[in-house]
Amino acid sequence: MITLNLPNPIGEEAWGLWIALYFFLAGTTGGAYLLSVLFYEQEMVRRSALWAFLGVVLGSALLVLDLGQPLRFLNLFLGGLHPGSVMWLGSWFLVLSGVGLLWVYLRPTAKGFQQGVAVLVALVVGYTAVLLMQMAKPFWNASPLLPWLFLASAATAGGALLQLWHPDERVSRLVGVAALVEGGVLLLHLIWTYPAAAGAILALLAGPLAWVFWGFVVVGWGLPFFLEKRNATLAALFTLVGAFLLRYFVVMAGQV
Amino acid sequence: MPNPKDFAILFDASRCIGCKACQVACKQWNDLEAENTKNYGSYANPPKLTAHTWISMRFYEGLRPNGDPYFDFIRVACMHCTNAPCVGACPVGAMAHREGGVVTVDERTCIGCRACVQACPYGAVHFDEAHGVVQKCTMCYDRIAHGDRPACVKACPTDALTFGSYGEIRAMAEERVRVLKERGHARANVYGLGELGGTHVLYVLTDHPSQYDLPKAVREAEKRAAAGWLSTGIAAAVLGAGLKFLVERREALKGGGQ
Numbered sequence: 001m002i003t004l005n006l007p008n009p010i011g012e013e014a015w016g017l018w019i020a021l022y023f024f025l026a027g028t029t030g031g032a033y034l035l036s037v038l039f040y041e042q043e044m045v046r047r048s049a050l051w052a053f054l055g056v057v058l059g060s061a062l063l064v065l066d067l068g069q070p071l072r073f074l075n076l077f078l079g080g081l082h083p084g085s086v087m088w089l090g091s092w093f094l095v096l097s098g099v100g101l102l103w104v105y106l107r108p109t110a111k112g113f114q115q116g117v118a119v120l121v122a123l124v125v126g127y128t129a130v131l132l133m134q135m136a137k138p139f140w141n142a143s144p145l146l147p148w149l150f151l152a153s154a155a156t157a158g159g160a161l162l163q164l165w166h167p168d169e170r171v172s173r174l175v176g177v178a179a180l181v182e183g184g185v186l187l188l189h190l191i192w193t194y195p196a197a198a199g200a201i202l203a204l205l206a207g208p209l210a211w212v213f214w215g216f217v218v219v220g221w222g223l224p225f226f227l228e229k230r231n232a233t234l235a236a237l238f239t240l241v242g243a244f245l246l247r248y249f250v251v252m253a254g255q256v
Numbered sequence: 257m258p259n260p261k262d263f264a265i266l267f268d269a270s271r272c273i274g275c276k277a278c279q280v281a282c283k284q285w286n287d288l289e290a291e292n293t294k295n296y297g298s299y300a301n302p303p304k305l306t307a308h309t310w311i312s313m314r315f316y317e318g319l320r321p322n323g324d325p326y327f328d329f330i331r332v333a334c335m336h337c338t339n340a341p342c343v344g345a346c347p348v349g350a351m352a353h354r355e356g357g358v359v360t361v362d363e364r365t366c367i368g369c370r371a372c373v374q375a376c377p378y379g380a381v382h383f384d385e386a387h388g389v390v391q392k393c394t395m396c397y398d399r400i401a402h403g404d405r406p407a408c409v410k411a412c413p414t415d416a417l418t419f420g421s422y423g424e425i426r427a428m429a430e431e432r433v434r435v436l437k438e439r440g441h442a443r444a445n446v447y448g449l450g451e452l453g454g455t456h457v458l459y460v461l462t463d464h465p466s467q468y469d470l471p472k473a474v475r476e477a478e479k480r481a482a483a484g485w486l487s488t489g490i491a492a493a494v495l496g497a498g499l500k501f502l503v504e505r506r507e508a509l510k511g512g513g514q
């Protein structure tokens with residue numbers, strides 16, 4: 001049996017495609033910005049800031065659409081302080097990083113400012129994992145590795161995105177290393193959470209989510225290694241597909 | 257720990273006959289619609305709580321290792337946790353403690369994000385698709401605030417459910433466990449004293465909580481979130497520095513060799 005959690009305009013209880021797509025957009029474009037700040041100068045940083053800004057805006061729009069009461073989303077900002085709620089913190093990270101990214105794109109900014117915005121962007125990428133860890137779902141919370149997985153995947157996918165319009169030997173090497181880290185962390189996470197979340201892991205390996213999981217492993221993770229030297233563009237595209245599949249199966253497996 | 261004056265409910269599994277009067281009374285008082293369900297091989301129905309079923313009975317039958325048969329019932333509904341993960345996860349403060357320790361959702365401010373649904377270890381909050389907000393047991397706040405008992409408690413024909421102040425209810429629960437132990441129920445225990453900062457619904461059980469699928473030793477959600485933030489910080493620092501070092505060191509080595 002194959003399950004695909006299609007978005008339902010009236011809303012349904014489970015977190016599904018919208019959420020996974022948002023995690024993917026924020027993770028990938030945010031990752032590209034983070035790498036640019038680490039490795040590049042002004043012009044590339046500005047361009048990737050635009051990408052990340054669009055990712056954050058589009059992702060936030062998906063989040064709002066996913067709400068049962070989309071028109072009430074302002075309650076997130078006007079409903080008082082809730083620092084214990086990872087979702088509340090995340091909403092603020094999104095707004096602040098969005099403003100910061102737009103500024104980096106529009107104005108020539110100092111490296112220090114760009115790095116400050118990078119911290120916010122890293123928080124946007126990281127909070128999505130902490131959000132899941134706060135929940136009562138063993139596949140999400142039984143190991144502390146989800147932030148590692150999401151950040152490593154952001155580096156892989158962000159690097160792949162950069163590769164698409166600015167091929168660079170350094171970034172290609174980096175994507176390879178980050179993908180190895182990502183694979184290792186994923187394996188460790190599966191082993192670590194297995195005692196508590198056997199059902200979720202079986203669903204991934206041989207159950208209704210197997211197509212997403214193995215799709216990630218084969219197409220989104222293995223194939224790029226193989227293609228890297230032959231066709232870098234194709235490798236980058238498959239890496240991006242993989243980054244989406246990864247978010248999707250992590251979101252779905254927690255709710256098995 | 258709940259305040260001794262808080263509202264509380266005691267469920268005594270040793271007195272329950274599994275008649276579901278509580279389940280029906282809840283539907284009636286709270287005007288919850290009927291649901292299409294499927295028989296999945298247990299008397300429990302529906303199998304899980306929903307936005308329209310805030311309390312339901314679960315049934316466990318089988319043979320103990322010594323060959324004695326057992327047929328146990330448990331009430332499943334919101335436990336009204338003191339350290340409630342649903343309240344902690346809510347980004348707008350719609351899910352909150354009301355006076356007397358009762359946890360309810362404010363349907364006028366809830367944005368329908370379902371964070372509380374994911375956060376509840378008892379599966380007690382659910383999304384109402386028709387209204388775009390979540391629904392759960394209110395401990396009949398509209399009744400208890402006016403001096404009445406919750407509908408489920410009033411309907412129970414065997415006194416398996418009792419309503420009162422937390423102080424009274426806790427004393428009753430502990431006394432009952434003492435009596436049950438005397439009568440030979442060696443594993444009798446009170447559930448809900450240590451879980452989630454103490455729950456406002458206490459259970460007297462005749463067997464270990466895991467026998468009733470109740471989570472024991474739940475790790476507090478805010479501790480998991482704190483661990484998550486820490487893990488994020490370490491991961492960002494290690495990955496950022498590590499990747500930069502790896503890539504640039506190799507570059508430097510290559511540059512040096514030329």
Ligand code: SF4
Binds near residue numbers: 336337359375376381
């Ligand atoms: S049982 Fe669930 S819904 Fe009820 S207070 Fe605890 S966390 Fe919230």
Ligand code: SF4
Binds near residue numbers: 346350368389
């Ligand atoms: S669904 Fe409503 S009550 Fe639950 S966390 Fe979101 S806003 Fe709060």
